[in-house]
Amino acid sequence: MIGEPEIDGGWETASGADAAAEALPAGREHERERVRATRRPWLWALAGVVVSSAVWAGVPAVQERFFPDVPRLGYRHSPDLCDDFELKTVTQAAGRAFEGRQSGEGVFLAQDWSYCTVSTPYEDGTMMYGVELLVELHKKGDPAPEFATGPGTEPATRLDTDERQEVPGLGDRAVLDRQYAHDGSRLMVLDGGAVFTLTVQWFPVREAAAVDGKFPSGTIDENAMHAAMIEDMRALMTKLKR
Numbered sequence: 001m002i003g004e005p006e007i008d009g010g011w012e013t014a015s016g017a018d019a020a021a022e023a024l025p026a027g028r029e030h031e032r033e034r035v036r037a038t039r040r041p042w043l044w045a046l047a048g049v050v051v052s053s054a055v056w057a058g059v060p061a062v063q064e065r066f067f068p069d070v071p072r073l074g075y076r077h078s079p080d081l082c083d084d085f086e087l088k089t090v091t092q093a094a095g096r097a098f099e100g101r102q103s104g105e106g107v108f109l110a111q112d113w114s115y116c117t118v119s120t121p122y123e124d125g126t127m128m129y130g131v132e133l134l135v136e137l138h139k140k141g142d143p144a145p146e147f148a149t150g151p152g153t154e155p156a157t158r159l160d161t162d163e164r165q166e167v168p169g170l171g172d173r174a175v176l177d178r179q180y181a182h183d184g185s186r187l188m189v190l191d192g193g194a195v196f197t198l199t200v201q202w203f204p205v206r207e208a209a210a211v212d213g214k215f216p217s218g219t220i221d222e223n224a225m226h227a228a229m230i231e232d233m234r235a236l237m238t239k240l241k242r
Contacts (some may be wrong), residue, residue, distance in 0.1 A: 071142045071193025075240045078135065079105050081116040084239055085133050086232070090200060093221070093228035094129045096120040110140040123205060127220065130201045135240070138193040147190045148175050167230060171196070171237070176226060185222065187229045191237070198233050200225060 078084045082103040091098060098118040105114035119130040136143070167174035171191030180186040184201030202220055 070140065071138055071144075073137055073139065073193045074191070074242050075135075075137060075194045075237070076242050077105070077107065077112040077137055078114045078240060081105070081114040081133060081135060082118070085116050085236055087118065087131065088235070089228035089231040090131060090225070093225045094120065094127075094202075096126070096129065098129070098131065110138070112137040112139065126205050127202055128205050132197075132199045133236075134195075134197040136195040136197075138195070143193060143195050144172075144190060147173065147195065148177075148188045170230065170234060174230075176229075178222065178226070185226060185229065187226075187233055189233060189237070196233060196237065198229055200229060 080103050082101040087098060098120055101116060101118045103114065103116045106112065113134065113136045115132065115134045117130070117132045120126075120128050122128060161177070163178040165176045165178065167176050167187070167189075171189040171194075174187065174189040177186040177188075180199065180201075182201070183203055184199060186200075187196075187198045189196040
């Protein structure tokens, strides 16, 4: 810490330079100007400290005034979401391997997004599954007011909010729509400016029934599937965490 004697000495350096300059005899004006110039770095340094302090002190106020809706983003953008989405637990719940992975992404001023879709192979007499994952990173506006307010973009989408369940301990808010798009469920998670949407759909393939007289049951253990969706979502969020 700088004590008072050092502070006083610093200020006296400037006034002492002026006194020394005035004491020089006539005919040595160039030396007088050189001596006076020794105080200028102190003045510039002091001005820089004052301006810098004012700028940094005003940053939070400026952000609050001009960018009040900028959300918190604690996740990185994934250019290939299928590489980051492992789908381990959902695969176990479905009892079938997924293939045909397709992904896409976009990076824009207001929002970054990426998606991944996978499905199980088409096979007679089995239950077929399709999975879609979408991650949206909102960089300008807060997604909370409109979170989970729409059914989706597919024409066949059906959303029964009476079947909606809140999922505790996942992001800022998480909801599970049990009846979504006919046979399927949707898990949506809001965490700051990030929105994660995981949809799993299933339907039986019945063409083999005429051969062996058996149909797929047309039902699955939905509770196990929902638990698997939550587990895989949690793993993905951990992986994308900054």
